[in-house]
Amino acid sequence: MSDTTTFTLEVLRYNPESDDVPHAESFSVPYQEDWVVLDALNWVKDNVDGSLTFRWSCHMAVCGSCGMMVNNEPVLSCKAFLRDYLKDGKGTITVGALKNFPVEKDLVIVMDSFMEKLEAVKPWIIRTTEKPVEEGTFIQLPKQLKRFKHHTSCINCLLCYAACPQVGLNPGFIGPAALALAHRYNLDSRDQGKDLRKDVTASEYGVWECTFVSACSEVCPKDVEPAGAIQEQKIESSIDWALDHLIPGRKAR
Amino acid sequence: MSRKPYEPTLPNTWWLEKPFYIRYMLREMTSFFVGAYVAILIVGLWQLSQGPDAWGSFLGVLSHPLSVIFHVLAFVFATFHTVTWFALTPRTTPIMRGDHFVPPGPIIGAQYVIWAAASIVVLAAVLW
Amino acid sequence: MSKTTGRKTYTRANKPLVWFPFAGGGLVAALMLPVMIFVTGIAVPLGLIDAEALSYDRVYAFAANPLGKIILFGVLVLPLWHAAHRFRMTIQDLGARTSGSRSVVAALCYGFGMVFTLLCLAALLSFW
Ligand code: SF4
Ligand code: FES
Numbered sequence: 001m002s003d004t005t006t007f008t009l010e011v012l013r014y015n016p017e018s019d020d021v022p023h024a025e026s027f028s029v030p031y032q033e034d035w036v037v038l039d040a041l042n043w044v045k046d047n048v049d050g051s052l053t054f055r056w057s058c059h060m061a062v063c064g065s066c067g068m069m070v071n072n073e074p075v076l077s078c079k080a081f082l083r084d085y086l087k088d089g090k091g092t093i094t095v096g097a098l099k100n101f102p103v104e105k106d107l108v109i110v111m112d113s114f115m116e117k118l119e120a121v122k123p124w125i126i127r128t129t130e131k132p133v134e135e136g137t138f139i140q141l142p143k144q145l146k147r148f149k150h151h152t153s154c155i156n157c158l159l160c161y162a163a164c165p166q167v168g169l170n171p172g173f174i175g176p177a178a179l180a181l182a183h184r185y186n187l188d189s190r191d192q193g194k195d196l197r198k199d200v201t202a203s204e205y206g207v208w209e210c211t212f213v214s215a216c217s218e219v220c221p222k223d224v225e226p227a228g229a230i231q232e233q234k235i236e237s238s239i240d241w242a243l244d245h246l247i248p249g250r251k252a253r
Numbered sequence: 254m255s256r257k258p259y260e261p262t263l264p265n266t267w268w269l270e271k272p273f274y275i276r277y278m279l280r281e282m283t284s285f286f287v288g289a290y291v292a293i294l295i296v297g298l299w300q301l302s303q304g305p306d307a308w309g310s311f312l313g314v315l316s317h318p319l320s321v322i323f324h325v326l327a328f329v330f331a332t333f334h335t336v337t338w339f340a341l342t343p344r345t346t347p348i349m350r351g352d353h354f355v356p357p358g359p360i361i362g363a364q365y366v367i368w369a370a371a372s373i374v375v376l377a378a379v380l381w
Numbered sequence: 382m383s384k385t386t387g388r389k390t391y392t393r394a395n396k397p398l399v400w401f402p403f404a405g406g407g408l409v410a411a412l413m414l415p416v417m418i419f420v421t422g423i424a425v426p427l428g429l430i431d432a433e434a435l436s437y438d439r440v441y442a443f444a445a446n447p448l449g450k451i452i453l454f455g456v457l458v459l460p461l462w463h464a465a466h467r468f469r470m471t472i473q474d475l476g477a478r479t480s481g482s483r484s485v486v487a488a489l490c491y492g493f494g495m496v497f498t499l500l501c502l503a504a505l506l507s508f509w
Contacts, residue, residue, distance in 0.1 A: 016257040072270065102258035110258045120391065143352040165274070168263030169478065172389075203391035208400065211470050212341060213277050228344035235345065235404070238397035265476040281471040287410050288464030288493070290418055291457045295497050297421075298453065298504040301444060305437040312435060316426040324422025331414040338411040364411075372416040379420050379434045 004030040005089035007082070009040050011052065012069075012096035014103050022096070022103060031082060031089035037070050038077040041095070041107075054107035061221060064155030067162070068107050069096040074162035074219050098162040114158060117174045120200050121182035126193025144189045151184035151229055153222040160216035160226055166209050173209040174200065176216035176226035183229035202237040210234070283334035286327040339364040399466050399491070406463025413456050441508075450505045458498050465494035 009029045014022040027048055029040045038056055045052045056066040059078045066077045071085060071094055085093045101109035131138070160176035161167045167175050174182075182201045186194040201207055207230050214227040244250050268274040300311040314320055342364060343357035424430040433439070443449040469490035477486045 014259050016259070019259075022259060099261070100263065102260050104256065104258050116389075120389070143349060146352055146354070147349060165263065165267050165474065168267065169473065199393055200391040202393045202396075204394040204396070205389075205391060206394075208394055208396040211281070211474065213274070214341070214344070215273060215277075217344070218273065225344065228347065231341075231345040232347070234400060237393075238400050238404075241393070241395070241397035242401070268474065278471075278474070281467055281474065284464040284467035284471060287414060287460050288468060290414065290422070291461045291464070292493075292497050294417075294421065295457055295461070295501045295504070298444065298457070299500055301437070301440055302504045302507045308437045308440070312425075312432075315422060321423060321426050324418055324426075328415060328418045328423060331410065331418055334407075335411040335415055338407055368412055371412045375413070375416045375420070379430065 004032075007031050007086050007090055008092040009037075009044065010092055010094045011041075011044075011106070012094070013052070013106050014097070015051075016105055024094070026092075031086065033083060033089075035082045036078050037068075037075075037080040037082065037085075037093065037095060038066055040082060040093070041077065053105045062155065064157035067098050067157040067159050069099060069162065070094070072096075074098055074159040076157060076159070076221050079221060098158055100162055100164070100168040101158070109158075111158065113171070114156075114161065114175070114178070117178045118156070118181070121174065121178050121197055122193055122200075123178070123181040123185055125185060125188060125191045126196060127190075128192045138190045140189050148184045148187035150223055150225055151180050151187070154181060154184075154224045155222055157221065159219045159221065160224075163215035163219040165213060165215070166211060170205075170209050172205045174206050176210075176230065177224070179207060179210075179233065180224050180226035180229040183233055186233075198237060198240065201233055202240070207233045207237060279330075279333065280337045283330040283337075286330040287334065290324075290327045290331070335368065339368070399462070402459060402462035403466040404463075406459035406461065407467075409456060410460035410463055414460060417456070444505065445509055447509075454501065454505060457501055461497055461501075462494050465490045 006028045009027045010024050011027065012022045013019075013025045027044045029043055032039070038054075038059065041052065041054055042056075045054075054066070054068070054077075056078060057063040058065075061076050061079045064076075067074060068077050069075075070077060070080050077095070082089075082093070085091070095107065097103045097107045098109050101111065101113075104110050154177050156177060158177065164173075164176055166173050179201060182197045185191050186197060210227075210230045212227060212231060217225050217227040220226065268278045297308075297311045297315075300307040315324075339361050343360045346360075348355040348360065420430065421435065425432060425435050444453060469486055472486045472490075473483060477483050
């Protein structure tokens with residue numbers, strides 16, 4: 001590793017014990033053709049400043065824990081190759097914590113609000129009537145699975161929350177990933193919990209806060225298509241609402 | 254150790270940060286021209302109900318250069334609304350055929366066909 | 382119906398009341414407005430289309446016909462509410478964040494929709 005080129009990694013840092021606002025700190029990092037931004041951060045942590053704090057685990061775009069802003073775009077840092085941001089291994093890459101979330105320290109965000117919202121939409125199969133074991137398994141046709149399969153791929157990386165201005169403007173907004181997951185279970189042929197979920201997804205904190213910016217679907221690393229999931233729910237909830245008001249007694253289900 | 258998370262706020266200029274957001278804001282701004290145009294036409298309808306003279310003065314206002322400039326702008330924005338609206342339809346109403354989704358291309362294309370047909374019908378009715 | 386989870390109570394909202402006209406109006410606007418703007422705001426005022434196309438007698442005959450009235454109402458009022466709702470959300474995007482300012486914006490935008498809906502109805506119902 002002689003005469004390696006180096007580039008500048010500018011990290012937005014925040015230390016809750018000494019800072020009131022985040023500040024930028026630059027590190028000179030050796031460039032490697034096959035490195036991703038996460039590798040550069042680990043190099044800094046191992047060689048320069050052990051206090052640099054960030055989340056990661058799988059290093060293969062599966063666990064969803066390494067999301068951050070790289071050059072102001074929300075990305076998985078384990079999937080963001082240095083070579084895509086630099087010219088001949090030189091230049092500057094800026095890294096910051098995901099937008100629209102409180103910052104715990106450096107690149108680590110507080111995700112409690114998301115966990116609450118996720119729980120609120122009941123992202124699991126709900127049955128109003130249990131099927132006895134003797135009656136066998138649930139049959140699901142390929143086309144029934146296909147209908148919602150892309151909505152199941154979410155890894156809770158929260159890039160979509162960082163990309164969505166409505167999340168930033170309306171802190172109570174349930175948000176893209178949780179609403180997509182609600183839709184995923186609503187569409188599952190084995191599920192019977194749609195009506196229960198709608199109390200949350202069709203509330204003022206649910207799909208109505210969305211203005212179809214569709215930035216969520218653009219940044220999603222797993223093609224979950226949250227923007228589409230939300231619009232479909234707007235249409236369905238609207239029809240539902242109309243029927244509730246036209247058919248006497250329907251609402252009191 | 255006690256926690257003291259930094260709480261950021263989104264600045265009102267957020268939409269200036271990226272071309273993607275600027276495009277979104279232009280799309281939303283089409284509503285200004287859509288609203289203003291239909292409001293003008295509704296006023297025209299009212300003038301129509303008041304007799305030939307009132308209708309004539311409404312047509313006079315439409316011929317004013319400022320009015321034409323406004324309508325050219327409104328035409329550009331309304332067309333932008335059309336294009337963006339069609340582009341998003343595959344997401345709002347995905348269609349399945351058999352075991353697969355219909356790809357976005359045909360869904361968007363079909364809307365352009367309907368758009369062209371509607372426009373031709375209106376033009377034909379006007380020129381009749 | 383409402384649902385209380387950990388910390389929050391969720392109640393189904395009445396948003397479809399404005400969302401239905403928004404979505405329907407968006408579609409009508411996408412299909413109809415560009416050609417309408419072209420005819421009434423550009424082509425006739427500039428003489429590209431003969432002024433006779435929008436003469437009092439022709440337009441009156443169209444608007445006096447019950448079917449014409451329904452078409453005009455749909456083509457004007459649906460996009461009107463589409464615009465009112467979208468413009469309201471745009472102002473929120475641009476900085477109306479407190480519930481107080483949001484109520485004012487909503488009142489103004491939907492008030493605009495209401496006033497012009499009534500004007501449109503008054504005009505259409507005043508002659509047959
Ligand atoms: S929907 Fe996509 S962007 Fe959002 S949390 Fe899931 S995987 Fe990440
Ligand atoms: S480290 Fe697991 S997704 Fe990046």
